[in-house]
Amino acid sequence: MAEPARAKPKPTPETQHFWDGTKAGELRLQRCDACANVYFPPRPFCPSCASRKVSVFRASGKGKLYSYVINHRPAAPGFTPPYAIAVVELDEGPRMMSNIIDCPQTPEALELDMSLEVTFEALDDKITLPLFRPAKG
């Protein structure tokens, strides 16, 4: 029997560009053409000024560890505890939930404000997740 898989996102028309981006190895955000607000999660208007004139751009993929838990129980399908569920503050401003890989899942190794960089993990041929790892250098 196959191992239970982790929850898989299903894109909507408003989020498709984000998931197309991760598949292409890019972290895509949106910026308001009117007020320059950068925001996440995706939507075709600015949640700050309501302008519908917004642009998709490739983010740097760099950020800092804003907060996290190390989940022990109950574990989500597809995860082996203990595993960290993190919130990353991107250099462009928005925050997003992710996991931190290439790093022990311990309070000692996971220091708040540590520098992180995005990396990508394909779940299948349609969906690739943005994950983060300690920044190199």
Add this chain to the structure above:
Amino acid sequence: MRRNQVAVVGAAETTELGVIPNMSQIQLHADAALNAIADAGLKLSDIDGFATAVETPQQMAHYLGITPTWVDGTSVGGCSFMLHVRHAAAAIEAGLCKTVLITHAESGKSMIGKQPRFTAPDSLNGQFEAPFGVYGPPSMFPIPVLRFMKTHGITHEQLAMVAVVQREWAAKNPRATMKDPITVADVLNSRMIAYPFRLLQCCLVTDGGGALILTSADRAKDFPNKPVYILGTGESVETPMVSQMKTFDSSRAFKVAGPLAFKEAGITHKDVDHLMIYDAFAHLPLYGLGDLGFMPHEETGKFIADGNTRPGGKLPLNTNGGGLSYMHSGMYGMYALQESVRQMRGIAPAQVPNAKISVCHGVGGMFAASGTIIFTNEK
């Protein structure tokens, strides 16, 4: 909203609390409703306004045999009942109905007749949180706390003291699920659930329910119990995604709802005799004390650790034992309201002497929503 125009005239919990394997979720609602009706000396046919959450108003009104002219199905998590009280008070004042019944119940432990929660994979939560391993409130609600601790200088020991102090209150309450005293060491050595929180810093999982009956203050004096007046109210929502809170240093929903209720009540923090802050997890009372303006967040951990909120302390907090020790069926807000009403009636198991003003602050989801009700027993 005008002060003291509406009063709670009926209040009751389910006959049993804890593990109730012989009742479905809708029957728990009915058990609480019938107890509240009896408490108020009313008949079901007297009820013309009805509010509930999770279960729909149509489901519960039909099951109970009520024909309402006003309904509210606001369902924003555990503080839904604070919002129901606020909305009901406005509806009564506006003349949309005269006597409102609000019910909550959950078969949170036994899971009888309770629909499972489901996160659709094409929802925003399904796309941008679920894939990263969130799985139930313990994996989500504490996500902000490490940032809160770093920003405000809060220690693990102070967060453990929240559970220790609430157990002191629970020890005075025969209906509390957990009554044995605990120490900071007990908390910090209990099983790890989601770092930094351990088992004793997470709420219980139980079955139960509660119901309230509200009517206009001018009718309230004709009821068998001492009326408890609605002095001030507030509500707000922020986001269903904990990762998207404006900041983890405080809760925007708390900071809107709480001060709104204080302003409406026309009171200062010094006037508060009794306080309930919904404690699904140990960090919530600290957020609440800060966001409601009792003190800067930096002082909240020390304030609790120094014993100010324990029995005999200057700000009695979560006097039923809270979600950590009293009971928590999933949407605890109703039990916080019940305890505020008991304190204002003067019948709480751990009664605060001469308490005249009670602030009851609720959270919904993972800081997703908030509702604050300020009660008084003096008109």
